[in-house]
Amino acid sequence: GESVGLHLPTLSVQEGDNSIINCAYSNSASDYFIWYKQESGKGPQFIIDIRSNMDKRQGQRVTVLLNKTVKHLSLQIAATQPGDSAVYFCAENIGDTGRRALTFGSGTRLQVQP
């Protein structure tokens, strides 16, 4: 089946730099996307979401960009901090009636160097 994938398995950045984590999706029926952060030994933590009728959404230090033309999603983290070190997953929610389950991408590990 179609899936959500990530370009980079590991991203290493310096503290204070901006981070960009990318995600490609292939299901044109996807209408809702979520970024999750998962720290070691913990469950996924909601960061930010975006619906397919938007192309940008901003939160506190995070921005999600959606490019439906090329089916690409990105998460930008401003002024990356050591506490941002984690695995980041994008997830898509497909709009088929009665089947509202998340499909996760393979994940990107973000390592923040002090």
Add this chain to the structure above:
Amino acid sequence: DTEVTQTPKHLVMGMTNKKSLKCEQHMGHRAMYWYKQKAKKPPELMFVYSYEKLSINESVPSRFSPECPNSSLLNLHLHALQPEDSALYLCASSRVASGPETQYFGPGTRLLVL
């Protein structure tokens, strides 16, 4: 409050044991989910409950038996598991199962089958 709780945090069981995982949320959510996550992999959907009724079973073996006693509780009964079933089991909930809804995850139960 977006808290989903899970017990136990860790579980070790033999292949002949019967055990149960528990999940609870008090957000008034009417959709609850079980996911399985192997090391360094994204979560994979197992079951979806919508208004206390099982709506999705992702072809999960019958040795995993879900139960939703009420709108706040979700159980996963385990029997005759195999070592390859060792994983992090995540519970999630969302307001409803239809429409673009954010899913909130619990911390997970780390299961080891010997």
